[in-house]
Amino acid sequence: xxxxxxxxxxxxxxxxxxxxxxxxxxxxxxxxxxNIHGDKSPLLLQSNPVxxxxxxxxxxxxxxxxxLIIVQxxxxxxxxxxxxxxADPYARAQARFWADFVDKKVRRCSxxxxxxxxxxxxxxxxxxxxxxxxxxxxxxxxxxxxGEAQDAAKEEFIEILRLLEGELGDKKYFGGDAFGFVDIxxxxxxxxxxxxxxxxxxxxxxxxxxxxxxxxxxxxxGSVAKSxxxxxxxxEFVKKIFG
Amino acid sequence: MASAAGxxxxxxxxxxxxxxxxxxxxxxxxxxxxxxxxKFGEKSELLLRSNPVxxxxxxxxxxxxxxxxxMIIVExVDEVxxxxxxxxxxADPYERALHRFWAVYVDDKWFPSMFGIAKAExxxxxxxxxEQAWAGLKxxxxxxxxxxxxxxxxxxxxIGYVDIALGAYLGWAxxxxxMTGLKLLDEEKxxxxxxxxxxxxxxxxxxxxxxxxxxxxxxxxxxxxx
Numbered sequence: 188x189x190x191x192x193x194x195x196x197x198x199x200x201x202x203x204x205x206x207x208x209x210x211x212x213x214x215x216x217x218x219x220x221x222n223i224h225g226d227k228s229p230l231l232l233q234s235n236p237v238x239x240x241x242x243x244x245x246x247x248x249x250x251x252x253x254x255l256i257i258v259q260x261x262x263x264x265x266x267x268x269x270x271x272x273x274a275d276p277y278a279r280a281q282a283r284f285w286a287d288f289v290d291k292k293v294r295r296c297s298x299x300x301x302x303x304x305x306x307x308x309x310x311x312x313x314x315x316x317x318x319x320x321x322x323x324x325x326x327x328x329x330x331x332x333x334g335e336a337q338d339a340a341k342e343e344f345i346e347i348l349r350l351l352e353g354e355l356g357d358k359k360y361f362g363g364d365a366f367g368f369v370d371i372x373x374x375x376x377x378x379x380x381x382x383x384x385x386x387x388x389x390x391x392x393x394x395x396x397x398x399x400x401x402x403x404x405x406x407x408x409g410s411v412a413k414s415x416x417x418x419x420x421x422x423e424f425v426k427k428i429f430g
Numbered sequence: 431m432a433s434a435a436g437x438x439x440x441x442x443x444x445x446x447x448x449x450x451x452x453x454x455x456x457x458x459x460x461x462x463x464x465x466x467x468x469k470f471g472e473k474s475e476l477l478l479r480s481n482p483v484x485x486x487x488x489x490x491x492x493x494x495x496x497x498x499x500x501m502i503i504v505e506x507v508d509e510v511x512x513x514x515x516x517x518x519x520x521a522d523p524y525e526r527a528l529h530r531f532w533a534v535y536v537d538d539k540w541f542p543s544m545f546g547i548a549k550a551e552x553x554x555x556x557x558x559x560x561e562q563a564w565a566g567l568k569x570x571x572x573x574x575x576x577x578x579x580x581x582x583x584x585x586x587x588x589i590g591y592v593d594i595a596l597g598a599y600l601g602w603a604x605x606x607x608x609m610t611g612l613k614l615l616d617e618e619k620x621x622x623x624x625x626x627x628x629x630x631x632x633x634x635x636x637x638x639x640x641x642x643x644x645x646x647x648x649x650x651x652x653x654x655x656x
Contacts, residue, residue, distance in 0.1 A: 264523045280505070
């Protein structure tokens with residue numbers, strides 16, 4: 188086993204955050220795909236006994252869990268290059284606030300399984316730090332076609348995106364000129380926009396054009412381009428879960 | 431270290447465990463601050479302006495610039511006053527990741543189960559939440575053993591990040607114990623945490639700001655109509 192190992196699943200936006208961070212830092216690592224259609228590997232269960240979920244970063248046998256904690260760890264363990272968080276404490280607090288906002292709000296609208304027991308090992312899709320039933324409820328509404336519940340979920344989702352767009356403003360990235368923590372926290376979810384639009388019937392670009400422009404700028408970065416998957420591939424994956 | 435008047439203000443309310451966290455952090459650093467108590471049932475203009483996203487306390491105002499979310503404020507205090515008082519987060523990146531992990535666990539997994547006991551409408555629901563809460567505390571007991579390295583707090587000799595995250599709930603944990611007759615911090619189930627809880631509450635930086643159980647009980651009865 189190499190010195191740096193990432194236990195992950197290709198479609199996971201949480202895993203993608205870690206991949207982007209490692210790429211930004213130019214860190215070589217071993218990527219290990221967890222088989223979500225089979226049993227969780229002994230290494231995963233041993234490395235993340237509390238949540239039993241990917242992503243897990245293992246450095247010299249020592250595991251770090253929770254994607255945003257992993258990204259901060261990557262930033263601190265390789266401090267000599269490509270800082271992911273700004274130097275100023277106030278700016279850092281703002282970055283942490285908005286990354287946390289993404290976790291609290293955007294994750295809620297991410298696809299979730301219809302029922303926890305019906306599909307094995309897709310637990311990676313369920314954010315570990317949100318009350319599970321709330322996530323399932325709000326995700327169900329967005330991803331189940333038609334009806335008032337879906338309209339409300341759609342409005343809520345657009346509102347959240349608008350808040351983020353407001354925070355971005357006219358900046359190149361959330362932190363200003365430098366690509367960083369908030370960008371990393373949010374950009375993986377942008378490849379799910381196409382799926383959201385198709386299921387819920389709206390245009391993200393119409394609602395938040397500046398945010399979409401930002402996502403395209405991020406995709407110009409090698410670290411992001413090689414870590415994310417084409418929205419159409421993501422859509423095929425989503426269809427398998429939601430039909 | 432004294433601050434110029436008005437330099438550091440904290441918008442909060444005395445019963446809130448989330449508000450307790452930055453208060454302990456500021457006390458640990460010896461930072462003077464003005465506490466702006468919110469009126470119950472009515473959010474101030476200042477709060478709404480300072481935290482437009484969530485409209486919640488606590489909010490730290492440092493030179494009038496707001497910082498929101500309790501543990502983010504704690505980390506901010508640790509960084510701004512890095513050279514005074516004691517470090518709240520350890521220096522080593524791996525240790526920091528462990529402390530952050532357990533603080534997140536406390537809020538996302540353990541607190542809901544504790545709160546579940548209070549909200550439970552049936553004995554069955556209460557028992558289920560209690561089981562979850564105890565299971566969580568067992569995990570936290572193991573985490574304490576690992577992080578404290580035989581010392582008094584999760585942070586070692588001094589109060590640290592996880593101590594603040596978990597310790598903030600102790601006032602309400604005692605209220606729930608009194609209201610339900612259940613012992614949450616049980617010397618038999620989690621002996622290390624039972625001792626830790628006493629030490630945390632007795633600490634200089636905590637005892638003045640930890641609300642008294644009786645006052646919290648009264649507050650709970652008044653607010654929840656129980």
